[in-house]
Amino acid sequence: METFDDYVDRRLIAPIETTSRRFYIFAGILLAIGLWGAFAWWTQLRRGLSVTGLNAPVFWGLYITNFVFFIGISHAGTLISAILRLAHAEWRRSITRAAEVITVLVLFFGMACVVLDLGRPDRVFNVIRSGNFTSPLLWDVTSVATYLTASTIYLYLPLIPDIAILRDRIRSRGWLYRPLALGWTGSAKQRRILERAIAIMAVIVIPIAVSVHTVVSWVFAMTVQPMWHSTIFGPYFVVGAIFSGIAAIIIAMAIIRKAYHLEGYLKPIHFTNLGLLLLVMSLLWFYFTFAEFLTTYYGGEPMHMVVFLSKTQGRFSPLFWTMVVTCFVVPFALLANRYTRTKVWGTVLASIFVEIGMWLERFLIVVPSLSSPRLPLTAPSYVPSWVEWSLFAAFLSMFILLYALFTKFFPIVSIWEIQEGREHSVGEVTSRVLSYLPEGEPS
Amino acid sequence: MTRWAMVIDLDRCTACQACVVACQVENNIPPADQSDSARGRGISWIRLAPFYEGEHGTRPELRLVPLPCMHCEHPPCTRVCPVGATMIDHEGIVGQNYARCIGCRYCTTACPYTVRRFNWKLPEWPAPMEEGLSPDVSVRPRGVVEKCTFCHHRLQVARDKARMEGRPLRDGDYLPACVESCPAEAMFFGDLDDRRSIVARLAAGPRAFRLLEELGTKPKVIYLSKGESGGDV
Amino acid sequence: MKIARREFIGLVAGAAAGAALGGSSGRLFSDALSSSNQPIYPPRGPEQFILSVCRACPGGCGIRARRIGNRIVKVEGNPLHPISGGRLCTKGQAAIQALYHPDRLRVPMRRVGPRGSLTSFRAATWNAAAAQIASRLRSIRDEQRPESVVLIRGADRDINTRVARRFLEAFGSPNDIPFDRGSEAGALALYLTQGVRATPAPDIRGADYILSLGSEFLEVSPAPVFASRAYGDFRQTRTARRGKLVQVDPRLSITAASADEWIPIRPLTHALFAFGVAAAIVEEGLYNREFVSERSIGFEEGAGGGLRAILQQHFSLERVAAESGVSVNIILRIARELAGARKGLVLPPQKGPLLGGHLYDHLAVHILNALIGNVDQSGGVLIADDVPIAAWPDGGLDPVATAGRRRPRIDGVGPDSMLSGDIEQLARALTTGQPYQAEVLFVVDADPLYATTMHGQFAAALDRVPLVVAFSTIPNDTALYADWILPEPHFLESWNVQTAPASVAFPTVSVASPALAKPLYDTRAAGDVFLDLGRRLGLEHAMPWQDVESLSHAEVGRLFEARRGAIVGTQFDAAWVRMMEGAGWWAPGYSSADELWKRLIESGGWWDPFYDHGDWSRVLRTPSGRFDFRPDVASKIAEGSPIAEGGLSLILFEPLPIAGGTGAELPFLQALLDPGYDEKWETWGEINPETARALHVRNGALIRVASAHQAIVVRARITERIVPGAIAIPVGLGREGGGRWAENIGANPLRLLDGAREPFSSLPDFGSARVLVSETTPSDQYAGKRI
Numbered sequence A: 001m002e003t004f005d006d007y008v009d010r011r012l013i014a015p016i017e018t019t020s021r022r023f024y025i026f027a028g029i030l031l032a033i034g035l036w037g038a039f040a041w042w043t044q045l046r047r048g049l050s051v052t053g054l055n056a057p058v059f060w061g062l063y064i065t066n067f068v069f070f071i072g073i074s075h076a077g078t079l080i081s082a083i084l085r086l087a088h089a090e091w092r093r094s095i096t097r098a099a100e101v102i103t104v105l106v107l108f109f110g111m112a113c114v115v116l117d118l119g120r121p122d123r124v125f126n127v128i129r130s131g132n133f134t135s136p137l138l139w140d141v142t143s144v145a146t147y148l149t150a151s152t153i154y155l156y157l158p159l160i161p162d163i164a165i166l167r168d169r170i171r172s173r174g175w176l177y178r179p180l181a182l183g184w185t186g187s188a189k190q191r192r193i194l195e196r197a198i199a200i201m202a203v204i205v206i207p208i209a210v211s212v213h214t215v216v217s218w219v220f221a222m223t224v225q226p227m228w229h230s231t232i233f234g235p236y237f238v239v240g241a242i243f244s245g246i247a248a249i250i251i252a253m254a255i256i257r258k259a260y261h262l263e264g265y266l267k268p269i270h271f272t273n274l275g276l277l278l279l280v281m282s283l284l285w286f287y288f289t290f291a292e293f294l295t296t297y298y299g300g301e302p303m304h305m306v307v308f309l310s311k312t313q314g315r316f317s318p319l320f321w322t323m324v325v326t327c328f329v330v331p332f333a334l335l336a337n338r339y340t341r342t343k344v345w346g347t348v349l350a351s352i353f354v355e356i357g358m359w360l361e362r363f364l365i366v367v368p369s370l371s372s373p374r375l376p377l378t379a380p381s382y383v384p385s386w387v388e389w390s391l392f393a394a395f396l397s398m399f400i401l402l403y404a405l406f407t408k409f410f411p412i413v414s415i416w417e418i419q420e421g422r423e424h425s426v427g428e429v430t431s432r433v434l435s436y437l438p439e440g441e442p443s
Numbered sequence B: 001m002t003r004w005a006m007v008i009d010l011d012r013c014t015a016c017q018a019c020v021v022a023c024q025v026e027n028n029i030p031p032a033d034q035s036d037s038a039r040g041r042g043i044s045w046i047r048l049a050p051f052y053e054g055e056h057g058t059r060p061e062l063r064l065v066p067l068p069c070m071h072c073e074h075p076p077c078t079r080v081c082p083v084g085a086t087m088i089d090h091e092g093i094v095g096q097n098y099a100r101c102i103g104c105r106y107c108t109t110a111c112p113y114t115v116r117r118f119n120w121k122l123p124e125w126p127a128p129m130e131e132g133l134s135p136d137v138s139v140r141p142r143g144v145v146e147k148c149t150f151c152h153h154r155l156q157v158a159r160d161k162a163r164m165e166g167r168p169l170r171d172g173d174y175l176p177a178c179v180e181s182c183p184a185e186a187m188f189f190g191d192l193d194d195r196r197s198i199v200a201r202l203a204a205g206p207r208a209f210r211l212l213e214e215l216g217t218k219p220k221v222i223y224l225s226k227g228e229s230g231g232d233v
Numbered sequence C: 001m002k003i004a005r006r007e008f009i010g011l012v013a014g015a016a017a018g019a020a021l022g023g024s025s026g027r028l029f030s031d032a033l034s035s036s037n038q039p040i041y042p043p044r045g046p047e048q049f050i051l052s053v054c055r056a057c058p059g060g061c062g063i064r065a066r067r068i069g070n071r072i073v074k075v076e077g078n079p080l081h082p083i084s085g086g087r088l089c090t091k092g093q094a095a096i097q098a099l100y101h102p103d104r105l106r107v108p109m110r111r112v113g114p115r116g117s118l119t120s121f122r123a124a125t126w127n128a129a130a131a132q133i134a135s136r137l138r139s140i141r142d143e144q145r146p147e148s149v150v151l152i153r154g155a156d157r158d159i160n161t162r163v164a165r166r167f168l169e170a171f172g173s174p175n176d177i178p179f180d181r182g183s184e185a186g187a188l189a190l191y192l193t194q195g196v197r198a199t200p201a202p203d204i205r206g207a208d209y210i211l212s213l214g215s216e217f218l219e220v221s222p223a224p225v226f227a228s229r230a231y232g233d234f235r236q237t238r239t240a241r242r243g244k245l246v247q248v249d250p251r252l253s254i255t256a257a258s259a260d261e262w263i264p265i266r267p268l269t270h271a272l273f274a275f276g277v278a279a280a281i282v283e284e285g286l287y288n289r290e291f292v293s294e295r296s297i298g299f300e301e302g303a304g305g306g307l308r309a310i311l312q313q314h315f316s317l318e319r320v321a322a323e324s325g326v327s328v329n330i331i332l333r334i335a336r337e338l339a340g341a342r343k344g345l346v347l348p349p350q351k352g353p354l355l356g357g358h359l360y361d362h363l364a365v366h367i368l369n370a371l372i373g374n375v376d377q378s379g380g381v382l383i384a385d386d387v388p389i390a391a392w393p394d395g396g397l398d399p400v401a402t403a404g405r406r407r408p409r410i411d412g413v414g415p416d417s418m419l420s421g422d423i424e425q426l427a428r429a430l431t432t433g434q435p436y437q438a439e440v441l442f443v444v445d446a447d448p449l450y451a452t453t454m455h456g457q458f459a460a461a462l463d464r465v466p467l468v469v470a471f472s473t474i475p476n477d478t479a480l481y482a483d484w485i486l487p488e489p490h491f492l493e494s495w496n497v498q499t500a501p502a503s504v505a506f507p508t509v510s511v512a513s514p515a516l517a518k519p520l521y522d523t524r525a526a527g528d529v530f531l532d533l534g535r536r537l538g539l540e541h542a543m544p545w546q547d548v549e550s551l552s553h554a555e556v557g558r559l560f561e562a563r564r565g566a567i568v569g570t571q572f573d574a575a576w577v578r579m580m581e582g583a584g585w586w587a588p589g590y591s592s593a594d595e596l597w598k599r600l601i602e603s604g605g606w607w608d609p610f611y612d613h614g615d616w617s618r619v620l621r622t623p624s625g626r627f628d629f630r631p632d633v634a635s636k637i638a639e640g641s642p643i644a645e646g647g648l649s650l651i652l653f654e655p656l657p658i659a660g661g662t663g664a665e666l667p668f669l670q671a672l673l674d675p676g677y678d679e680k681w682e683t684w685g686e687i688n689p690e691t692a693r694a695l696h697v698r699n700g701a702l703i704r705v706a707s708a709h710q711a712i713v714v715r716a717r718i719t720e721r722i723v724p725g726a727i728a729i730p731v732g733l734g735r736e737g738g739g740r741w742a743e744n745i746g747a748n749p750l751r752l753l754d755g756a757r758e759p760f761s762s763l764p765d766f767g768s769a770r771v772l773v774s775e776t777t778p779s780d781q782y783a784g785k786r787i
């Protein structure tokens, strides 16, 4: 294809054309963990959920924590990318794809967590056959399915021109790329339609994304359980989701950058900009957490206070204070500081802390409320079993593996968008900036 | 209309737990072994909930409250079920459809009384224990949630019997197993909408209260507190 | 879980097909998740209700078994039965789990290895068992030593126990050793004051105010369901009169939780407290003057100047308050409340079927009851009339038997002894061969090895007896040490004619026919075994019956001849019978013994609801014909006995589901030990937080509890439900037998005892032991070992 600048963007194609031994080893390890997870699942299928650490009253544990966590991460891509696109943030160009892929893949794992958690996974289709729409779980199914569809389209549309490049370049994989390219020629008309479609999807995807995590929060908030039944849970969960999502993008970018030598595409400025966003989210997260806990404390309702105290002073307090440190103290220190914020390692370190903290946050929403039921019912404290941990590890591995495989079939940085940026954006931004300024000649 | 309800007189109740075993035998609840019990996996549809009262360092008071499903008129559990496997019927009994339940345990977490139980593993009756199983109540498979049904199967039998005898159902025809067994005669059962029924009269008395009333679940298990009854019933 | 090969192949194939087909994965899934690993075949056949009587405890509840085809699917109370009133306790409800228990004995077992383990036993036939036992007995008779045969048995209201006693009598042994500790102290107190050999029957239903001095009557009364029903009525009757219950005890038991007020008291001071209340009542002149002056002796006169003087002299409120830890104000208030109540009733410390109380507690309580005049009053302490069939007509003794019966009892219990049976003394006798060597020991309806206060000696003693024969359904601890274990049918498989339990004031006879048409296993009722032995030994003159079934018929014949009482019926029927009998009429509603039999099978029992209050010649049989306040004993108690120092006071109790050392074998009951605690399937020790702090014991930690000669390991439960300076431990777990759900689960605190006797009588002392408590680990090497 004539518009392909072989010299400039060869690096974006390289991972697809050549695969190192290191990659195979890496994939092998991930696959092994995945297979171990399959064994764990088989064990669970055979012996039921008795192989977990769950009990009455802690009926939900790691699986539901992971469900919320994964669905949260899914906000990485589509939402961030759509917002940046609509805001015409030009620095987005090299990171949108990496982000969107996270969304599409992680949603599957989020949904799978729920299936893992079912006592009767064989009956999962009852949700469709006899769905009961008063159940927030069904709202979840609906909105996650919608989000998955929209995100997939939203990932796919900007992929088309790149697939066309690959179609023309890698003949041996024509069977894959030809149908997917949908006869893309790069004509002006096609480009106009594509840009239009992307723009529409970007608009549609944002409310859906917001709805997804709002609805996830409602799974909890619609019950009357202490410290679940809260009006701010919707926005609180959305903020948490975007927070963990951004952290996920930063980590993913850092790995891609290192593995595929894309330092030229994923520059420190990308990390710094995302780091700033992460800082904002960290502050927002803290604000919501503070608001949530302060209202509970002032309300002082005995049942709520039992849970409150179990988190802040009781048996969950080590996890709780670790969460505060990892979600707020450390990221704030790293990102408010110009020195660390402008370093790739600084933002990555902050992101790793955020992911740990956000996982703990999810865990601390699910488990403590269930551990202190309103009427006395005691059971041994919930300790996740090897099966639950194995499946968590397997899901993480399989997610990373699928992500890695994606990079082996499609460019993880959008080639055409980079080129478009080079060709059009500089001029466009100049004229846009000029349009913000008062008319007239400079004197 | 009929609204089935239970009254538990805490002044009569001796916390003997006969109701617990009566329910387990009646409803084919599998025996939990030592490790199930230790892991909080034993199933019982009614339990004695202990409430310790009194300040630290003073004489404690212990209140033991029999706790079956409240058969809430506004049940938080049924609303959240994604497949409608638990539902309230037109006579106020909150039922459970084991064949449809997907085992998501949303209802168990939504129930503020924590009276629902999950089948963590295959129910087992070491031979020949299965010979004592009742034919009236199905054995629940693994992976589904179960709970007190107000011994709904007994309603079916009572109705059939009344129909056969060509008469309407009378107060006392339909009694759950726990009520029937209670040695202190502390449990009562009947139609709350029938003003002459024993439960309606007791529920109208000054000692009547409901658990977690403030949640608006409107339980149909009504407790009578300790104290003078203040009138004949 | 094992996966059958076929099933596994099916699953693999299924998974592959599932991957290929995708769409139908749901079904393949459900195969993999097969919901039940055993097909549950619902019973088929006609539905029947068979009346019987529960034998899970001595409570004597009439029951109704629901049978479908040849399976029992539920046991419920017999609504017409005056003891159960259609209700059942945990144990009765769980009876079905015992009937279908996987570890039930199916055939007679003969021991071939060391005692103490079921693995030492081999299956045998009934013929072999009966032949071997009979030949041994025959040679003993030939040697003219019939006294060397010993029977340990439960309460004798069950027809099987009565046949066993009859056999022993006809054989010629005096060694009929009842093992019924729970009611011994109460019976003795009654004997000392009223001269009657009976168990007191407190009228809970009729009382207005109950002062329970540590009586756990809602858990471990001799008839738990009867007591619970009475309590329900005591609380809330249809006449808007609510009884008040005050519990005075070192421990907030389940009974105390039901009470209106729990008054903690130092261990071992119940008698002191009772006398303190008595002193206050006398001081304030609140006692029943009429009863005291008309019907009693020893109040103003007698040893030590009479009860009044003794109370004044020794039981000042200050002393009682100081020693019991209950304030003067509370003692005074309780005294006024009790004396002011229309029908006050004081209940003595009743801690369970295995834990005999202290005589001085029971005596003090009974004296207090008499002071407020509630002897033989409604709402007071009653004495049940004899059941017409209780005593059997003389069977006639041959010369060998006559001689044998004249020998002293091997456990040293004389005809006028304070004890009815003494298994600790028996253990010594078996070991030493003094006064004579025992050759054969039968154990019927009892588990003395579990319950003895001298476990080690008792186990060793069993080894000295050449032939030990134990009857059991699920082998109990004693059975594991026997030479033969003879499998008994479950009570739902057997005939029975049972008389009312102690503590039920009206004579009752319950009749049971087998609820299961065909017994599950090759079992024989103990009664049938003894009838068979009687035939083999030529003792038919004393026991002419073919089997327990025909004996049951004969018993009902005698009941018919008694010409009183009525078939059990509704409340209305009871009121009618009571009224008629009060007026001197008897309208039985049956005209022949056969008709009575038929109606008993249909209704479950016979009773005589008429109670003649204040029949003084019946209830006051002291030489003076008056109630004797026993100032002699009171002054002894006043001197007090030194309370041992050091360590913690050991308080034992029996939770209802495992009371009497039975129940732990059923998983439903193991999960219900105390609804106030989380401990299930294990033994715990309750310690006050203050004491725990001093001992550095944490809640939930394993602790070693050591007496002077043995230690057990239990779980610490730090709770304010127990007073400082004590540890309370439940009895009922820690069994050697009892099947898979009881063996080696929990610990048996009776092992901490050393056969001590209480100071004022020769009753075993379950309350004075002191123990040392410290945290330990699961691998405690001292656990269960003698120190």
Ligand SMILES: Nc1nc2c(c(=O)[nH]1)N[C@H]1C(S)=C(S)[C@@H](COP(=O)(O)OP(=O)(O)OC[C@H]3O[C@@H](n4cnc5c(=O)[nH]c(N)nc54)[C@H](O)[C@@H]3O)O[C@H]1N2
Pocket (backbone or CB within 6 Å): B135, B136, B137, B138, B139, B140, B141, B156, B157, B160, C035, C036, C039, C040, C041, C042
């Ligand atoms: N008197 C009276 N009779 C009635 C009715 C009434 O109202 N009154 N109602 C009628 C009605 S509506 C119905 S639907 C029928 C119901 O009558 P049944 O069809 O007999 O239904 P269940 O009582 O549920 O018994 C089903 C059996 O399946 C077993 N089972 C449970 N799960 C499984 C499994 O996964 N696999 C296998 N193989 N077995 C399993 C159970 O142990 C049980 O024995 O009764 C009818 N009969």
Ligand SMILES: Nc1nc2c(c(=O)[nH]1)N[C@H]1C(S)=C(S)[C@@H](COP(=O)(O)OP(=O)(O)OC[C@H]3O[C@@H](n4cnc5c(=O)[nH]c(N)nc54)[C@H](O)[C@@H]3O)O[C@H]1N2
Pocket (backbone or CB within 6 Å): B089, B095, B136, B137, B138, B149, B151, B152, B153, B155, B156
């Ligand atoms: N514990 C336990 N629970 C169970 C079951 C069990 O075996 N055990 N079985 C389950 C099963 S299989 C079923 S089908 C359900 C049955 O549960 P329900 O559907 O509640 O069945 P019924 O108890 O027969 O109640 C039906 C009602 O309809 C009324 N009715 C009768 N004829 C008419 C009519 O012509 N019109 C109208 N409007 N009303 C009418 C009757 O008076 C009665 O009130 O119970 C389920 N629940």
Ligand code: SF4
Pocket (backbone or CB within 6 Å): B068, B069, B070, B071, B072, B075, B076, B077, B078, B094, B110, B111, B112, B113, B114, B115, B116, B147, B217
């Ligand atoms: S008590 Fe719980 S399970 Fe029962 S109806 Fe109410 S919410 Fe549902």
Ligand code: SF4
Pocket (backbone or CB within 6 Å): B080, B081, B082, B083, B084, B085, B086, B100, B101, B102, B103, B104, B105, B106, B107, B108, B144, B145
């Ligand atoms: S566990 Fe079953 S009944 Fe409960 S909400 Fe889920 S599907 Fe419904």
Ligand code: SF4
Pocket (backbone or CB within 6 Å): B022, B023, B024, B026, B027, B045, B046, B068, B069, B147, B148, B149, B150, B151, B152, B176, B177, B178, B179
């Ligand atoms: S009503 Fe029936 S199902 Fe409910 S607790 Fe009582 S016995 Fe159990």
Ligand code: SF4
Pocket (backbone or CB within 6 Å): B008, B012, B013, B014, B015, B016, B017, B018, B019, B020, B048, B066, B181, B182, B183, B184, B185, B186, B187
């Ligand atoms: S059976 Fe009756 S007295 Fe016993 S715990 Fe249950 S409600 Fe209370």
Ligand code: SF4
Pocket (backbone or CB within 6 Å): C054, C055, C056, C057, C058, C059, C060, C061, C084, C087, C088, C089, C090, C091, C092, C093, C223, C224, C225, C226
């Ligand atoms: S009180 Fe005794 S006799 Fe009555 S049901 Fe309970 S165990 Fe059986």
Ligand SMILES: [Mo]
Pocket (backbone or CB within 6 Å): none
């Ligand atoms: Mo049905």
